Amino acid sequence: MLTLEFNPIETMIETCNEMFRNGGFIEQDVNIKIISDREMNQHGKVPKGKVFLSGMIVFREGQNPEILINDLVAMMHMPEVIAHEMAHAIAGANAGHGEFFEAAFGAIMVAYKKTKAMRSVEGKAMIKDLIALAEKL
Amino acid sequence: MLTVNFNPMQIIIDVCNQMFPDLSAIDISMISSDEMAEIAKLEREKEKVDFINNNEVKEDEEIFFAGVTMFDDDKNPAILINGAVPLEHVVEVVAHEVAHVVAGVEAEHGKEFEKVFNDIFQAYCIAHERIKKDLTEVI
Numbered sequence: 140m141l142t143l144e145f146n147p148i149e150t151m152i153e154t155c156n157e158m159f160r161n162g163g164f165i166e167q168d169v170n171i172k173i174i175s176d177r178e179m180n181q182h183g184k185v186p187k188g189k190v191f192l193s194g195m196i197v198f199r200e201g202q203n204p205e206i207l208i209n210d211l212v213a214m215m216h217m218p219e220v221i222a223h224e225m226a227h228a229i230a231g232a233n234a235g236h237g238e239f240f241e242a243a244f245g246a247i248m249v250a251y252k253k254t255k256a257m258r259s260v261e262g263k264a265m266i267k268d269l270i271a272l273a274e275k276l
Numbered sequence: 277m278l279t280v281n282f283n284p285m286q287i288i289i290d291v292c293n294q295m296f297p298d299l300s301a302i303d304i305s306m307i308s309s310d311e312m313a314e315i316a317k318l319e320r321e322k323e324k325v326d327f328i329n330n331n332e333v334k335e336d337e338e339i340f341f342a343g344v345t346m347f348d349d350d351k352n353p354a355i356l357i358n359g360a361v362p363l364e365h366v367v368e369v370v371a372h373e374v375a376h377v378v379a380g381v382e383a384e385h386g387k388e389f390e391k392v393f394n395d396i397f398q399a400y401c402i403a404h405e406r407i408k409k410d411l412t413e414v415i
Contacts, residue, residue, distance in 0.1 A: 141296075
């Protein structure tokens with residue numbers, strides 16, 4: 140059985156869902172689509188090779204926002220790109236990269252790092268020790 | 277609710293588990309490029325002669341390890357993937373490392389290894405196309 144010890148994409152998705160599960164800032168569902176660099180350029184309407192678009196969010200009237208991620212982004216950078224686009228979803232289409240966007244992005248990244256630490260080998264061992272200690276008391 | 281409808285990493289793992297249900301427990305870990313560079317350095321020291329005699333790398337050339345399979349007699353093999361590898365290429369790296377596990381450490385990059393790798397990659401491409409088609413129909 141092959142298992143991925145730590146999946147950065149799934150962890151970021153679960154972090155966001157945990158943070159905003161009671162509705163909160165986002166009323167609509169948001170879907171992430173991982174697409175090729177060529178498709179990304181088509182969506183962003185930029186000529187190939189001019190700009191590297193790692194991610195974007197598409198707001199369409201009457202529809203749920205959709206996050207597009209370039210599959211050329213390294214696995215280790217995926218969480219940051221998802222957090223960036225999710226911050227746009229929270230701040231809204233007209234907020235740009237302003238104060239509200241910055242605060243949302245910061246909050247998501249802090250929560251992600253916390254989840255990541257808890258899921259690391261060291262984090263899991265600490266939780267196990269804590270449970271063992273609680274059982275003793 | 278945030279969801280992802282197409283995750284190549286999960287598809288390749290599912291494909292491998294379907295193809296090789298008897299595979300021992302193998303963990304895939306994503307590590308940083310610095311950690312991978314350390315492993316590359318150690319491996320290079322260990323197999324210096326082979327690397328250079330096979331003309332795979334020059335003596336002072338830096339090696340980029342995208343993935344590595346660690347075989348240990350006492351433990352199950354472990355797969356390490358360089359976190360700097362783009363998601364698009366991670367699929368191929370996972371297929372490559374799983375092929376090493378299935379073909380065995382002795383097979384190296386020989387014919388048996390190549391056959392297993394091609395079988396995995398072909399199965400992935402079929403699964404990929406099927407999922408993409410299903411998603412297009414839904415949309």
